[in-house]
Amino acid sequence: xxxxxxxxxxxxxxxxxxxxxxxxxxxxxxxxxxxxxxxxxxxxxxxxxxxxxxxxxxxxxxxxxxxxxxxxxxxxxxxxxxxxxxxxxxxxxxxxxxxxxxxxxxxxxxxxxxxxxxxxxxxxxxxxxxxxxxxxxxxxxxxxxxxxxxxxxxxxxxxxxxxxxxxxxxxxxxxxxxxxxxxxxxxxxxxxxxxxxxxxxxxxxxxxxxxxxxxxxxxxxxxxxxxxxxxxxxxxxxxxxxxxxxxxxxxxxxxxxxxxxxxxxxxxxxxxxxxxxxxxxxxxxxxxxxxxxxxxxxxxxxxxxxxxxxxxxxxxxxxxxxxxxxxxxxxxxxxxxxxxxxxxxxxxxxxxxxxxxxxxxxxxxxxxxxxxxxxxxxxxxxxxxxxxxxxxxxxxxxxxxxxxxxxxxxxxxxxxxxxxxxxxxxxxxxxxxxxxxxxxxxxxxxxxxxxxxxxxxxxxxxxxxxxxxxxxxxxxxxxxxxxxxxxxxxxxxxxxxxxxxxxxxxxxxxxxxxxxxxxxxxxxxxx
Numbered sequence: 131x132x133x134x135x136x137x138x139x140x141x142x143x144x145x146x147x148x149x150x151x152x153x154x155x156x157x158x159x160x161x162x163x164x165x166x167x168x169x170x171x172x173x174x175x176x177x178x179x180x181x182x183x184x185x186x187x188x189x190x191x192x193x194x195x196x197x198x199x200x201x202x203x204x205x206x207x208x209x210x211x212x213x214x215x216x217x218x219x220x221x222x223x224x225x226x227x228x229x230x231x232x233x234x235x236x237x238x239x240x241x242x243x244x245x246x247x248x249x250x251x252x253x254x255x256x257x258x259x260x261x262x263x264x265x266x267x268x269x270x271x272x273x274x275x276x277x278x279x280x281x282x283x284x285x286x287x288x289x290x291x292x293x294x295x296x297x298x299x300x301x302x303x304x305x306x307x308x309x310x311x312x313x314x315x316x317x318x319x320x321x322x323x324x325x326x327x328x329x330x331x332x333x334x335x336x337x338x339x340x341x342x343x344x345x346x347x348x349x350x351x352x353x354x355x356x357x358x359x360x361x362x363x364x365x366x367x368x369x370x371x372x373x374x375x376x377x378x379x380x381x382x383x384x385x386x387x388x389x390x391x392x393x394x395x396x397x398x399x400x401x402x403x404x405x406x407x408x409x410x411x412x413x414x415x416x417x418x419x420x421x422x423x424x425x426x427x428x429x430x431x432x433x434x435x436x437x438x439x440x441x442x443x444x445x446x447x448x449x450x451x452x453x454x455x456x457x458x459x460x461x462x463x464x465x466x467x468x469x470x471x472x473x474x475x476x477x478x479x480x481x482x483x484x485x486x487x488x489x490x491x492x493x494x495x496x497x498x499x500x501x502x503x504x505x506x507x508x509x510x511x512x513x514x515x516x517x518x519x520x521x522x523x524x525x526x527x528x529x530x531x532x533x534x535x536x537x538x539x540x541x542x543x544x545x546x547x548x549x550x551x552x553x554x555x556x557x558x559x560x561x562x563x564x565x566x567x568x569x570x571x572x573x574x575x576x577x578x579x580x581x582x583x584x585x586x587x588x589x590x591x592x593x594x595x596x597x598x599x600x601x602x603x604x605x606x607x608x609x610x611x612x613x614x615x616x617x618x619x620x621x622x623x624x625x626x627x628x629x630x631x632x633x634x635x636x637x638x639x640x641x642x643x644x645x646x647x648x649x650x651x652x653x654x655x656x657x
Contacts, residue, residue, distance in 0.1 A: 137231045137238065140180060141192050149270050150179035150343075153187035155197055157207045160255050162239070163214040164265045165272045167251035170222050172243030173266035173275075173283060177343035181224075183207060184236030190270045198234025207237055219250040219262055242346065245295045248283050292447055293355070293490040296341050296348040300364060302331045304349065308590055309357045309392055310337070311604045317499045326606075352492040355393050355446065359590065362390060365446045370400040370437070372454045374408065379457060388451075391652070393493070394500055395593040397441050399649055400454070404437075405430050408456050425520050427542045428461050432516035432525065436538045438502050439509040440465035443489050443536070461540045468533035479527050481511035513538070585624065588617045589652045595630050595643040618642065626651055 140151070152165050162181065169179040185196040199207070208226050215223035225240040250262035253274075264275040264283055275283050307330060314322040321336055331347050334340030339353030355361045355368065362368045374385040389400040409430050414423040440452045444465040453464040469478065470489060477483040497503035510527070517525050517540065526539035591604050598610070598618070607613045621627040626648035630641040644652075 137229050137236070140182070140238070141185075141194075141231070149174075149267065150176050151190075151270075152179070152181050152267075152272060153185045153192055154181065154183045155186035157183055157199065157203055157210075157237075159207075159210050159214060160252075161272075162207070162211065163217065163255075164251045166211070166215075166222065166224050166239065166241050167218055167249045168265040168267045168272040169241035170218070170224075170244035170249045171247050171264065171266050171275075171283060173268065173279075173286070175243070175286075177341070177346070178240070178242040178244075179267065181239040181241065182236060183239065184234065185231075195232045196234045196236055198236055201235065204228045204235055204237050211239065217252055220246045222246070222249055240346075242296070242298065242342065245290050247290075291489065291491060292445070293350070293352040293492045295351055297351050297354055297364060298348055300349045300354055302334055302340055302347055302349055305330050305334060305339075305353065305357045306359055306590070308587070308604065309359070310334075311606070312591060312593065313356065313394075313496075313500075315600060315604050350492070351446065352490075352496065355493065356496055357392065359391060361392065367449045367451045368393075368396075368446060369451045370396055370441075370454060371451045372400060372403060372456070374456045376458070378459070392593070393441060393496075394502070397438065397502065398594055401434055401437060404433055404454070404456075404461075408461070409433070425522075425543060427544070428540050429516045429520040429522065432513045432520075432522075432540055433461065433463075435509045435512045435516070436463045436525075436540065438497065439538075440536070442494055442497055442503055442509075443469070445489065457542075458544075459542055461542065463538045463540075464535060466535050468529035468536040471533060475527070475529065478510055481514045483510065513540075517541075582620055584617045585621045585626065588621050589626060589644065589648055592627065592642065592644050592648070595641040597641050601642065621648070 150169075152169075154161060154165075162183065165181045169181070172178055182192070184199040186193040208228075211226055212223065215221055222244050225242075227238050227240070229236055229238050248264055251265050252259055253261040253263050264280055265272055266275045266279065266283060267273075268279070273279075307325070310330070310333065311322065311325055313319075314325070321333065324333055324336065328336075331340055334349065334353060335347070337353070339350050339357065340347050341350055342348045351365070354364050358364075368390070370389040372387045372389070375381055376383050376385070387403060389396045389403070391399075408428070410427045412425055412427070414425070416423060437452070437454070440463050444450075444452060445467055448466045450466040453462075455462045455464070469475070469483075473483050475483075494503060503509070513525050517523070520543060522543040523541040525541070526537075528537040528539070529535060587605065588601070591601055596604070598613070602608070602610070602613050605613075605617075607617075618627065622629075625645055627642055628645050629635060630643055631637045631639060634640070
């Protein structure tokens with residue numbers, strides 16, 4: 131990893147402030163590791179800092195020209211820093227780069243703020259030392275944190291959840307501006323007006339999905355999960371795998387469909403697929419009353435709450451997808467890991483548990499803004515209520531002693547074998563439908579994206595039904611005729627986009643949505 135600044139700018143003070151710099155005339159391993167510890171603790175949330183070895187200082191200012199280091203001293207210092215990084219508690223390794231400045235060789239050590247703070251460094255490197263301490267930067271000095279300073283550091287430095295950490299591999303340019311525009315439109319944010327004047331990094335900072343110093347901004351993991359087209363590039367197995375077994379586990383027919391992409395898109399498409407391909411409504415005529423009784427094999431609100439819960443609470447550090455499995459007897463949703471140990475499983479099964487810690491608080495914030503989650507421990511009670519209202523058997527919530535996984539079982543309510551019961555005319559039996567993806571009635575091969583770049587851009591926007599003005603606003607287009615002829619009509623002619631009210635093309639409520647073929651066209655590696 132290269133340094134995010136060049137040495138002339140670093141030493142001129144034009145990019146970073148003096149409080150974020152420490153100069154050392156020569157190599158001293160104890161002073162170096164304590165300085166690394168201080169910058170990593172990032173006491174004032176500056177984003178870390180820089181240790182420059184080979185330049186003396188006087189009252190915080192570099193003494194130029196530099197004294198410099200020999201090549202052997204630079205090599206020795208780099209090897210020793212790697213070794214000393216393991217002595218920090220927890221371990222931390224900065225970025226080192228030898229640089230020739232004003233004809234002299236100096237070593238620049240870049241120390242971004244650590245995601246696992248607080249860090250301790252050894253008080254001495256003498257053999258047998260057993261004392262470690264917290265170090266911080268204060269008034270341009272590296273000092274040992276004691277008393278109130280130590281207590282403040284511990285308060286500030288609770289371990290940062292994974293979804294709220296900087297991703298040091300990704301860049302802000304990896305964000306998809308169309309996805310950010312779509313989100314800001316959905317939540318009716320005034321920041322939408324800033325998209326035309328601010329760069330993506332500035333907008334990202336305002337949305338709190340970008341962090342770090344000005345010279346080295348990085349996306350947060352939550353931003354990559356919501357605002358990149360392929361989050362699995364950074365978080366493998368970020369997907370929902372749906373498997374339908376129409377004949378049960380022992381049958382020959384297996385229908386599989388993976389869903390990938392930004393979290394909201396992945397979640398919405400998976401829910402829509404289950405709603406259209408699995409959920410069935412039954413109508414039962416009652417002999418002693420005029421009104422018929424309606425119920426579902428599995429109520430959709432229960433499925434929705436369970437799947438949203440899995441997306442919200444799964445670990446994106448684990449390379450395991452969310453697995454949805456449907457049989458004639460039950461629908462199960464499996465995610466990894468299980469509930470936090472602060473959650474009492476007996477209370478959870480009763481719908482009375484209240485989480486004291488959330489694994490992905492930032493993910494929950496975005497889901498809540500999009501009305502996909504309330505984030506107040508209401509998911510389980512809603513599942514219980516939806517199943518009870520449907521007359522279904524109670525759901526079953528399972529985990530293992532080590533809380534490595536969480537399994538939700540939603541029993542299927544079967545239709546009685548009486549002549550007074552029939553399927554709703556909207557759906558055939560979903561477990562035996564010829565229109566199921568994977569059956570002979572429908573091509574399940576991945577549909578290649580349309581060659582027209584205008585169509586490709588439109589498909590990326592339509593993660594949900596949208597009106598023509600909303601689509602144009604999200605895409606930053608103003609010419610209605612140009613949009614219709616260059617984007618919308620080609621997509622509709624290709625069978626990728628359709629009207630929500632096809633029999634009333636000019637309806638004021640008209641919206642446009644992806645067809646099944648259109649959804650498959652933007653699903654990476656979908657089969």
